Amino acid sequence: MPERIAIFGGAGNMGRRTEAEARKQGHQIQIVDPRAEIQVDPEEAIAWATVLYFSLFAKDLIPVLDQYGRSIRLDQIVLENTSTKNPIINTLKGLDEMGISVCSVHPFAKHDQPPGGQKVVILPIGTNFNKAQIFAQEFYGNMGMIIIRHSIEDHDALMVPEQLPWHTANRAHLLTFIRLGYRFSQLWNLAPANTELGLASTARTGIQNPTISATIIFNYLKTAEGQAWKATYPRSLEEIFKAAEKGEETLAALLAQTNEYLKEDGMDQQMNEATTIILESNANLRLHSLTVHSLDNKPGVLAAIATIFAENGINLNAVGNRPPDGGVDIRFGIDKGTDEASINQAVIALRELGFEVIERHKEK
Amino acid sequence: MPERIAIFGGAGNMGRRTEAEARKQGHQIQIVDPRAEIQVDPEEAIAWATVLYFSLFAKDLIPVLDQYGRSIRLDQIVLENTSTKNPIINTLKGLDEMGISVCSVHPFAKHDQPPGGQKVVILPIGTNFNKAQIFAQEFYGNMGMIIIRHSIEDHDALMVPEQLPWHTANRAHLLTFIRLGYRFSQLWNLAPANTELGLASTARTGIQNPTISATIIFNYLKTAEGQAWKATYPRSLEEIFKAAEKGEETLAALLAQTNEYLKEDGMDQQMNEATTIILESNANLRLHSLTVHSLDNKPGVLAAIATIFAENGINLNAVGNRPPDGGVDIRFGIDKGTDEASINQAVIALRELGFEVIERHKEK
Numbered sequence: 270m271p272e273r274i275a276i277f278g279g280a281g282n283m284g285r286r287t288e289a290e291a292r293k294q295g296h297q298i299q300i301v302d303p304r305a306e307i308q309v310d311p312e313e314a315i316a317w318a319t320v321l322y323f324s325l326f327a328k329d330l331i332p333v334l335d336q337y338g339r340s341i342r343l344d345q346i347v348l349e350n351t352s353t354k355n356p357i358i359n360t361l362k363g364l365d366e367m368g369i370s371v372c373s374v375h376p377f378a379k380h381d382q383p384p385g386g387q388k389v390v391i392l393p394i395g396t397n398f399n400k401a402q403i404f405a406q407e408f409y410g411n412m413g414m415i416i417i418r419h420s421i422e423d424h425d426a427l428m429v430p431e432q433l434p435w436h437t438a439n440r441a442h443l444l445t446f447i448r449l450g451y452r453f454s455q456l457w458n459l460a461p462a463n464t465e466l467g468l469a470s471t472a473r474t475g476i477q478n479p480t481i482s483a484t485i486i487f488n489y490l491k492t493a494e495g496q497a498w499k500a501t502y503p504r505s506l507e508e509i510f511k512a513a514e515k516g517e518e519t520l521a522a523l524l525a526q527t528n529e530y531l532k533e534d535g536m537d538q539q540m541n542e543a544t545t546i547i548l549e550s551n552a553n554l555r556l557h558s559l560t561v562h563s564l565d566n567k568p569g570v571l572a573a574i575a576t577i578f579a580e581n582g583i584n585l586n587a588v589g590n591r592p593p594d595g596g597v598d599i600r601f602g603i604d605k606g607t608d609e610a611s612i613n614q615a616v617i618a619l620r621e622l623g624f625e626v627i628e629r630h631k632e633k
Numbered sequence: 634m635p636e637r638i639a640i641f642g643g644a645g646n647m648g649r650r651t652e653a654e655a656r657k658q659g660h661q662i663q664i665v666d667p668r669a670e671i672q673v674d675p676e677e678a679i680a681w682a683t684v685l686y687f688s689l690f691a692k693d694l695i696p697v698l699d700q701y702g703r704s705i706r707l708d709q710i711v712l713e714n715t716s717t718k719n720p721i722i723n724t725l726k727g728l729d730e731m732g733i734s735v736c737s738v739h740p741f742a743k744h745d746q747p748p749g750g751q752k753v754v755i756l757p758i759g760t761n762f763n764k765a766q767i768f769a770q771e772f773y774g775n776m777g778m779i780i781i782r783h784s785i786e787d788h789d790a791l792m793v794p795e796q797l798p799w800h801t802a803n804r805a806h807l808l809t810f811i812r813l814g815y816r817f818s819q820l821w822n823l824a825p826a827n828t829e830l831g832l833a834s835t836a837r838t839g840i841q842n843p844t845i846s847a848t849i850i851f852n853y854l855k856t857a858e859g860q861a862w863k864a865t866y867p868r869s870l871e872e873i874f875k876a877a878e879k880g881e882e883t884l885a886a887l888l889a890q891t892n893e894y895l896k897e898d899g900m901d902q903q904m905n906e907a908t909t910i911i912l913e914s915n916a917n918l919r920l921h922s923l924t925v926h927s928l929d930n931k932p933g934v935l936a937a938i939a940t941i942f943a944e945n946g947i948n949l950n951a952v953g954n955r956p957p958d959g960g961v962d963i964r965f966g967i968d969k970g971t972d973e974a975s976i977n978q979a980v981i982a983l984r985e986l987g988f989e990v991i992e993r994h995k996e997k
Binding site for chain 2: 541548
């Protein structure tokens, strides 16, 4: 059913993304945000809306709800998407106690990345959550997201090991590279496969808005789990340095504990498989590849391209794809030993069918 | 030209891998290793061989060369593949001074991962390296590896920022998870996309032989670059913790330096693109996918499969592949909204053509 959704903070990254998705699903939207082009009065937006969606940092959400909470009606739905929940639990429960249907959500998706296949945590509030939860599940389900239900009380404790180590350690890696004068491009270009993932993780964190990392680190460090992590991680590093001082064998014995740990639940094999798939296909696509861009992303595109490779006797060693808006890019790794004449024939045939083709040899 | 290669340490992981590749390239092999099934006398192996390949840890290589170095002839080639070079430079130069052609190599490939597209560093020794270097370039070039030439004197300094941060920090993450009682499977299953790469990097390090991490950490910490890293990284962490104590804004200002840093050389955009491709296709393959296994990996396989998807009107949102020994596995992400009847038809048609098909819905 189409709703009228007022998005508070709708001019932020996640807010704009939420607006786009809501419009795609046929809802009407008003944006309440000092940064927005068109300024809408918050009280008027609340009076107009059937759904109130708050896309704000925790520290901004509390004063907004303090100011406008009283204007929310019992027939309305309240959703909010902060990444840290402990600071706002009482405020959200206050709305529930007024009889309002409230559901907190935490979509695990970067604002500029397609949500399909990503996870969203759904956290019902108090006792009146039913209507809000159904709406949230439909909204994120339509986006192809994987829905995980959880209790809001446990959310931050659960998120600590998922977020704090990476935001803290990855930002510390970057600060260290700065202090020691290493160029990131140099590190990335020479990265062996097994550290490629580490540099990728570090960079992925480092390209996020620093306020996101700061909010996560600041809030999670205040929790008991965050304090335990803060006390333990530097001590684990120190333990490794101390063992290294005692000798290579002492160090190897300490590190063997971590190999044992990964055997639990068969994670060692699972992670070997998962990371090999990523690293292998990155490596093969790096060697010699053709990227074929199709304006259409519809059934038959891959068949048309693959048929041309087959007709020219070209064997592929990797396939990867990325759907840019509207079309599709498919990148094919070409077996070494494939003769250039066959590749040229295939490129000509693909271009005749209207595909754009980019050929890449070994990346520098 | 087929050579007679004696592989010292040939029963180890990298040694076995080197043996397999050498046999594939038509060389004759003898393995010298106390762990090998058939014991070959080292002196006899040296007398028989045209190429001596040492696949040993640095600490084992030195005594072996001390004992047998005198038996090596001027018409022989010496290669070795340790990951840390400083401890062995003098030993290798000693061989060169005797007039022997020596080339050190560092293949960036896990022993159980295909080498194609991975990098190999080629480090010529002294003045007689020519014959050994040509052989090394041919050997690794035939494996489809990307060859990077470098000076052995700079190797360890260069490898410090590529290896030490990841082996140390990732092992420290794992020790911390152990101490705090987090199950890795729980962390992995709930991982948001942006921390998925961090957990993947951590696990990738943690499934390596602990002796490899220990050797890297032990040797690199002794270098000037390693000491600088050891002094700086914990201080960077501490800097983040201190800034967090002062407040969220202070912390955000500190972290903003790391965002600025990634803008150098346009790495912010490049890394956003690179990591989005990985995360997106992982996410889409996680949602609803078919894995099609073909016994053959030859031109036409992808076309045959893609044609069946097209004939059933199935649009794909991701394609990924992995070549297991001999055949090929191609995994296709299926667009949500695709009706089950079309998928079933496609599965039947694929099985009729002799493909094995595994259907996966949302991963837990």
